[in-house]
Amino acid sequence: MNNYNRTKGTDRFQSPHILGAVIMNFPDLFKKLGQRQRPTLGLDIGSHSIKLVEFSESSTDRTVRRIGRALVPPQAIVDGSIKRPDELARVLRALIDNLQPKARYVTTSVAGYSVIIKKINIPYQDKKEIEDNLLFEAEEYIPFEIEDVYIDFYSLGKENRDDSGTEIFLVAAKKDMVNEYANLIQEVGLFPAVVDVEAFALGNAFEAAGTIPTKPVALVDLGAQKTNLNIIGQGTSLFTKDIVFGGMQITEAIQEAAGLGYEAAEKVKIAGDKDLALMKEVAPVCKELCSIWATELKKTIDFYNASSKKTQQPEQIFISGGSASLKGLDRLFSETIGLSVRIFNPLQRFPVAQDIEPGYLSNIAPEMAIATGLALRTVIK
Ligand SMILES: Nc1ncnc2c1ncn2[C@@H]1O[C@H](COP(=O)(O)OP(=O)(O)OP(=O)(O)O)[C@@H](O)[C@H]1O
Ligand SMILES: [Mg+2]
Known part of the structure; x- marks a missing residue:
């Protein structure tokens, strides 16, 4: 038996809009009789807040049933790693108690330096062959010990295939980190069903939100400690990257410049x-940091463009995440990068339960992009 950790059963997770691989799932879920597609609870566990989205039971007619977020104590998550699991569990438990979602099966996500996403060409075409050889192929591309990571792949489809093989997205994530998130979810009595990649969840949310532009677009989620970039086109992900820059850096710079505490600096x-x-x-401090942010993003997009055909280069940017609401950031990005920038509303196409207040929803919608992408995953049970 293979001793590598590609988790089986990925295909049985069905979302009509899956762009990416899942890192981990729990095959035991599939052994039950009378199986049915059921929505999972989307939990985006960020360093600034935990975000929850739940769609109603029917996967064909999705309605937002529950949505909300809870603030995470500072330093509870650092560089994607959970440093204060007890406090985080308390916050998550309170969020669940407050929102009372029905789903017990959770899709969550990971990102950052512990997650490796590489587009590679491999000499195999058949899915089974790819699975059998994944460990061998992966070793070359992953800077961690192979036994320390969960591995999965996503085939980029027929149009990228020729006689010499297949193009795949190889995804690997450090087990330690994935397990931290899985443990947290179990700690509050929920079941971790899927661990996705943040950038892919963003792509899935975008696809599900409406008509896909014919030209490639850059999806950019602006968080507290990081920025996820996913350039999508032709119905798939073309390039992903997590940039270590987020709104927290601006808050910290304000703290320092004005001698304020964290909360006061956030308010300002x-x-x-x-x-x-x-x-x-x-x-001026805000302005300077926003310029650095825009330049970092531009460098990353330029890097991608330098080795991509014109038809694969993004022509538009959609921003989401809490920091997308930062005043003037969209304009600054547009001026620096030279592309139009729009704020992405992941919920624009979905009906919403009557007890969710429209004003609240439109306020938090851009923050909920990744959680929405996660909630689109279903399990069969
Ligand atoms: N209205 C607003 N204006 C400006 N910044 C905002 C606003 N609302 C939230 N933010 C900032 O957005 C950031 C939080 O965004 P988000 O919730 O997307 O991060 P996160 O997912 O928790 O973090 P990460 O993914 O980086 O770990 C914080 O830095 C917060 O200060
Ligand atoms: Mg985030």
């Missing part, structure tokens, strides 16, 4: 302040 960042002298100190 989000809503400004009447104190003009304070704003005079804060404004």
